[in-house]
Amino acid sequence: MLGRFAEKKVDREWLNTNFPCMMACPAHTNAGRYVSLIAEGKFEEAYRYARDPNPMASICGRVCAHPCETACRRGEIDRPISIRALKRFLTERHGPESRHPVAPSTRVAEKLPYKVAIIGGGPVGLSAAHDLALMGYSVTIFEASPVAGGMLYLGIPEYRLPRSVVEAQVREILETGDITLRLNFAAGRDFTVGELRRQGFDAVLIAVGAHRSRDLSIPGVDLDGVHRGIEFLLNVNLGYKFTIGKRVLVIGGGNVAMDVARSAAREVLRQHDEPGEITPSEENAQAVAAHEMMDISLSALRMGAREVGLVCLEQRHEMPAALEEIEEAETEGIIMHPGFGPNRVLGRDGKVVGLECLKTMRVFDENHRFSPVFYENSETQFECDTIILSIGQAPNLDFLFPDDGIQVSPRGLVNVHRETLMTSAPGVFAGGDCAFGPRLIIDSVGDGKRAAVGIDEYIRGTKHPEPQIEVHVLDRWQMAVDYMNLKRQAIPMLPLDRRTGMTEVELVYTEQEAMAEAQRCLKCYVNTILEGSEADGTDCVLCGGCVDVCPENCLELVSLDRIQFDANAIDTISDNPERFGFELENIQPSELGSITGTAMLKDETRCIRCGLCALRCPANTITMEAYHFVASEPTGLITIQSFDGPKASDPGPKA
Numbered sequence: 001m002l003g004r005f006a007e008k009k010v011d012r013e014w015l016n017t018n019f020p021c022m023m024a025c026p027a028h029t030n031a032g033r034y035v036s037l038i039a040e041g042k043f044e045e046a047y048r049y050a051r052d053p054n055p056m057a058s059i060c061g062r063v064c065a066h067p068c069e070t071a072c073r074r075g076e077i078d079r080p081i082s083i084r085a086l087k088r089f090l091t092e093r094h095g096p097e098s099r100h101p102v103a104p105s106t107r108v109a110e111k112l113p114y115k116v117a118i119i120g121g122g123p124v125g126l127s128a129a130h131d132l133a134l135m136g137y138s139v140t141i142f143e144a145s146p147v148a149g150g151m152l153y154l155g156i157p158e159y160r161l162p163r164s165v166v167e168a169q170v171r172e173i174l175e176t177g178d179i180t181l182r183l184n185f186a187a188g189r190d191f192t193v194g195e196l197r198r199q200g201f202d203a204v205l206i207a208v209g210a211h212r213s214r215d216l217s218i219p220g221v222d223l224d225g226v227h228r229g230i231e232f233l234l235n236v237n238l239g240y241k242f243t244i245g246k247r248v249l250v251i252g253g254g255n256v257a258m259d260v261a262r263s264a265a266r267e268v269l270r271q272h273d274e275p276g277e278i279t280p281s282e283e284n285a286q287a288v289a290a291h292e293m294m295d296i297s298l299s300a301l302r303m304g305a306r307e308v309g310l311v312c313l314e315q316r317h318e319m320p321a322a323l324e325e326i327e328e329a330e331t332e333g334i335i336m337h338p339g340f341g342p343n344r345v346l347g348r349d350g351k352v353v354g355l356e357c358l359k360t361m362r363v364f365d366e367n368h369r370f371s372p373v374f375y376e377n378s379e380t381q382f383e384c385d386t387i388i389l390s391i392g393q394a395p396n397l398d399f400l401f402p403d404d405g406i407q408v409s410p411r412g413l414v415n416v417h418r419e420t421l422m423t424s425a426p427g428v429f430a431g432g433d434c435a436f437g438p439r440l441i442i443d444s445v446g447d448g449k450r451a452a453v454g455i456d457e458y459i460r461g462t463k464h465p466e467p468q469i470e471v472h473v474l475d476r477w478q479m480a481v482d483y484m485n486l487k488r489q490a491i492p493m494l495p496l497d498r499r500t501g502m503t504e505v506e507l508v509y510t511e512q513e514a515m516a517e518a519q520r521c522l523k524c525y526v527n528t529i530l531e532g533s534e535a536d537g538t539d540c541v542l543c544g545g546c547v548d549v550c551p552e553n554c555l556e557l558v559s560l561d562r563i564q565f566d567a568n569a570i571d572t573i574s575d576n577p578e579r580f581g582f583e584l585e586n587i588q589p590s591e592l593g594s595i596t597g598t599a600m601l602k603d604e605t606r607c608i609r610c611g612l613c614a615l616r617c618p619a620n621t622i623t624m625e626a627y628h629f630v631a632s633e634p635t636g637l638i639t640i641q642s643f644d645g646p647k648a649s650d651p652g653p654k655a
Contacts, residue, residue: 032525053638054442066442089508107634130452160506212393253310298334471625479609489513525626554607
């Protein structure tokens with residue numbers, strides 16, 4: 001490494017395209033950096049990169065829907081890096097649940113004379129409390145249930161997320177700074193938003209999630225044996241008694257429903273202990289629904305159901321559940337009935353005996369709007385004695401009163417400012433499921449972090465500075481040997497015959513497996529830079545060696561007369577000399593299109609960071625540079641605003 005160039009200017013838009021995994025993560029975790037450190041065996045340093053921006057790294061290492069993997073450029077070549085599994089590998093070694101926990105690098109700022117109330121102790125509330133405490137605020141979390149964690153504790157079955165991990169993560173967050181947790185304090189019953197403001201809280205964050213199951217309006221849903229998915233999970237995960245039959249049918253198409261079925265199957269085993277009876281609107285909203293269906297279905301199976309089936313509108317290839325979740329459920333014995341819509345619940349003597357369905361012709365119309373159509377005379381009956389509905393979730397906002405001045409959308413969600421997450425009531429903020437509808441866990445973490453910034457900027461009236469960018473020029477950069485031919489490491493799973501009770505199913509990579517998987521990373525935070533220096537005699541000599549050696553054909557030397565510069569391009573170049581000054585040294589933008597010369601074109605999307613072009617260049621014109629975001633905050637927090645989420649309405653910020 002030749003050194004750091006803090007004064008070097010890098011275009012942020014260009015840089016963001018080089019961090020696809022980081023920019024896809026709502027918490028803006030630099031996944032590529034910690035994955036690369038794993039490949040080098042630097043596990044503790046890697047853990048800090050994974051944990052510092054994400055106060056729920058241990059939880060996300062197990063149950064995150066990993067949008068970073070969807071964005072991973074390696075996936076365009078073969079299969080994406082197993083980023084989530086690698087994060088779990090790190091947290092198992094150094095997270096709060098491990099035997100050798102490592103404290104985060106972030107530190108608490110000087111104590112501030114302000115206090116913030118947070119309604120809800122789920123991922124949004126906990127993440128916001130963590131960051132606000134680091135900023136020096138006094139934070140009080142009001143949680144309605146007897147445990148903290150929200151749906152992390154109450155909605156996700158233990159076979160996916162052990163309670164000990166949730167408890168350890170919550171304990172670590174509460175120890176961050178001045179945070180008080182008050183359990184069994186429900187909004188509307190024990191306090192109101194207005195009362196919190198009158199008690200002297202300088203800001204309030206509403207983070208109550210979406211714990212109310214949506215109902216299905218078909219005949220027979222009131223029969224004995226019909227249950228709501230979220231209520232089922234809450235009862236199971238809190239250890240309450242829940243009577244379930246032996247033939248369970250889950251209605252829904254998501255991952256949570258799968259988990260419910262698996263848990264229910266195990267409960268039937270406990271309640272009916274007879275040997276030999278067990279037979280093994282938006283992308284984010286769809287993913288959440290997928291997790292709900294899987295959770296319900298697989299939980300049913302785990303609770304001992306003799307037979308657990310799923311009925312969903314979509315065909316199997318259209319189901320919103322992740323493919324691996326569907327396959328895992330089928331491995332454990334869940335019977336799929338895709339392409340059917342519930343028509344009525346069948347009953348006898350007031351109890352469920354079956355479900356009548358219609359065959360689905362289509363789920364969405366030509367504009368991809370939800371508009372299911374069914375075939376006529378296609379009635380099909382499925383026998384069952386228990387039906388669990390898993391068709392979505394909604395927040396319970398009954399605790400809001402007109403005097404609070406908080407606007408609620410026709411969808412029953414809290415309207416918030418897109419950037420600050422402040423509601424129509426100054427000083428009152430909201431985030432997560434109650435503001436945007438069902439979201440991924442990592443989205444909720446991101447909302448909590450964004451709300452903390454919004455609250456701080458509201459109270460103190462100052463904007464948070466953007467992170468600094470460190471630029472390192474690398475000397476003789478080389479990737480791992482044969483890294484393009486390395487195959488994705490399978491995530492280890494518990495054998496089927498050992499999946500009893502709530503035993504955790506997914507296991508953790510070994511050190512060797514983790515390092516092998518990490519070596520597949522393309523290291524997108526490193527890039528090829530074609531910047532010679534006339535003073536050093538490193539101007540390009542147009543030898544074309546870099547083009548010849550490039551294995552992906554992403555470099556090309558072309559004459560300028562082959563490049564068309566329209567008026568908008570000329571204006572952009574003229575208005576941004578700091579971005580294009582080097583490429584156009586001694587050339588005026590107005591000359592483009594009329595002068596002769598040669599240009600080097602690079603296809604950024606195809607570059608695999610092999611560095612062969614830099615090694616081949618005889619004039620040292622080509623270098624490899626690495627980029628890192630460095631916090632401008634004294635706490636060490638990196639706050640990168642992201643405004644791509646759903647938008648309800650935009651009440652103006654505080655005057």
